[in-house]
Amino acid sequence: xxxxxxxxxxxxxxxxxxxxxxxxxxxxxxxxxxxxxxxxxxxxxxxxxxxxxxxxxxxxxxxxxxxxxxxxxxxxxxxxxxxxxxxxxxxxxxxxxxxxxxxxxxxxxxxxxxxxxxxxxxxxxxxxxxxxxxxxxxxxxxxxxxxxxxxxxxxxxxxxxxxxxxxxxxxxxxxxxxxxxxxxxxxxxxxxxxxxxxxxxxxxxxxxxxxxxxxxxxxxxxxxxxxxxxxxxxxxxxxxxxxxxxxxxxxxxxxxxxxxxxxxxxxxxxxxxxxxxxxxxxxxxxxxxxxxxxxxxxxxxxxxxxxxxxxxx
Numbered sequence: 001x002x003x004x005x006x007x008x009x010x011x012x013x014x015x016x017x018x019x020x021x022x023x024x025x026x027x028x029x030x031x032x033x034x035x036x037x038x039x040x041x042x043x044x045x046x047x048x049x050x051x052x053x054x055x056x057x058x059x060x061x062x063x064x065x066x067x068x069x070x071x072x073x074x075x076x077x078x079x080x081x082x083x084x085x086x087x088x089x090x091x092x093x094x095x096x097x098x099x100x101x102x103x104x105x106x107x108x109x110x111x112x113x114x115x116x117x118x119x120x121x122x123x124x125x126x127x128x129x130x131x132x133x134x135x136x137x138x139x140x141x142x143x144x145x146x147x148x149x150x151x152x153x154x155x156x157x158x159x160x161x162x163x164x165x166x167x168x169x170x171x172x173x174x175x176x177x178x179x180x181x182x183x184x185x186x187x188x189x190x191x192x193x194x195x196x197x198x199x200x201x202x203x204x205x206x207x208x209x210x211x212x213x214x215x216x217x218x219x220x221x222x223x224x225x226x227x228x229x230x231x232x233x234x235x236x237x238x239x240x241x242x243x244x245x246x247x248x249x250x251x252x253x254x255x256x257x258x259x260x261x262x263x264x265x266x267x268x269x270x271x272x273x274x275x276x277x278x279x280x281x282x283x284x285x286x287x288x289x290x291x292x293x294x295x296x297x298x299x300x301x302x303x304x305x306x307x308x309x310x311x312x313x
Contacts, residue, residue: 027047027048027049027093027094027095027110027201027202027204027206029092029093029110029161029163029164030047030092030093030094030095030108030109030110030164031047031095031108031201033095033108033110033160033161033164033166034095034097034108034187035185035187035188035193036160036183036184036185037108037160037166037180037181037182037183037184038097038106038180038183038186038187039179039180039182039183039186039187040183040186040187040189040190041099041104041179042097042098042099042105042180042183042187042190042192043098043099043100043192043209043210043211044097044098044099044100044102044105044192044207044208044209044210044211045095045096045097045187045192045196045207045208045209046095046096046097046205046206046207047093047094047095047096047201047203047205047206047207048093048094048095048096048204048205049092049093049204049205050088050091050092050093050094051092051093052204052230053204053205053230054088056230056297057233057297057298057301058230058235058297058300058301058304061301061305062301062304062305062308065305065308076088078126078129079122079126082122082125082126082129083118083121083122083125083126085114085118085119085122089112089113090111090112090113090114091109091110091111092110092111092112093109093110094107094108094109094110095107095108096108097180098169100210100211102169103169104169104170104176104179104180105168105169105180106158106166106167106168106169106177106180106181107166107167108160108164108165108166109164109165109166109167110163110164111163111164111165112163114163115162115163116141116146116159116162116165119157119165120139120141120146120148121139123139123148123155123157124137124138124139124148127148127150128150131150132150135150135151135152136150136151137149137150137151138151144158144159144160144181145157145158145159145174145177145178146158146159147174153172154172154174155171155172156168156171156172156173156174156177157171157177158177158178158181160181166180166181168180191210191223192208192209192210192223195208195210195223195225195242196208196225198225198240199225199226199227200227200229200238201227203227203228203229204228204229204230205227205228205229206225206226206227206228207225207226207227208223208224208225208226209223209224209225210222210223210242211223215241215252215255216251216252216255218248218251219243219248219251219252219255220243220244220248221241221242221243221252222242222243222244223241223242224239224240224241224242225239225240225242226238226239226240226291227239230297233296233297233298234294234295234296234297235293235294235295235296235297235300236292236293236294237291237292237293237294237295238290238291238292239290239291239292240288240289240290240291241288241289241290241291242287242288243287243288243289244287245287246284246286246287248287249284249285249286249287249288249289250284252284252289253282253283253284253289256282256289256291257282260277260280260282263277264277264278270302270303270306271299272298272299272300272302272303272306273303273306275295275296275299276293276295276299276300276303279293279294279295280292280293281293
């Protein structure tokens, strides 16, 4: 019989997948910039409206826990104290994109209430506060690129407008930053770009990606897309996995349904998890498998809280 740890792990994995792929949202500024600038190398594209997500129960309950696990509280508090900048206020939304091997990529971040000069000044103070003794941190603006240097190393940020900053995966690589800012619409011609045409990019959390991954022997997932939305205390998930052919899609749906049925039959299943499992539907159509769910947000919060607690044991 499937254990509660297994249930918690599957729920956590499913949620992370949705997030890595939320409330009506507007990622329009970040998405517009990313759509224009991303190169054809982008194989995974994810959009998140942070301003909208912050209004959900999920964020209120789980954000402090995630901050603690990531040891990020100190950095945020320093930015508030030294720069009078709260990242959760100034960052409105972002689009993150990466290559298939996740070796290259960039985030397009839409800001509010802060410009290039103020953000650069904040970075200079933050890095100076942690620099080696005697080091002097400097800022250089070169067109649409900001360079922050401590005399030995430099980091680079790009600007595609006055309120959208581009942060490369490798911040010390100027050439890669420029590459991920100057795709000239190349993304639209790629498989991922075309798939994104099926995605609700008005959702607070959405994404699409391509890349072969073996689900089970003989069943290969070639990509996926989906979105997560919040409305009136409910969470709606709509996620699609693309397979090599219709036969594999049918086999994957059957396998996933069998696992779901086993989970539903687990003895002494907590009510919150039971409610989530009942809300899930899995179906195959052509070469795709679709997972849909509409659940009460407080049940999702309870289940994920349990999952995080179990993961920490």
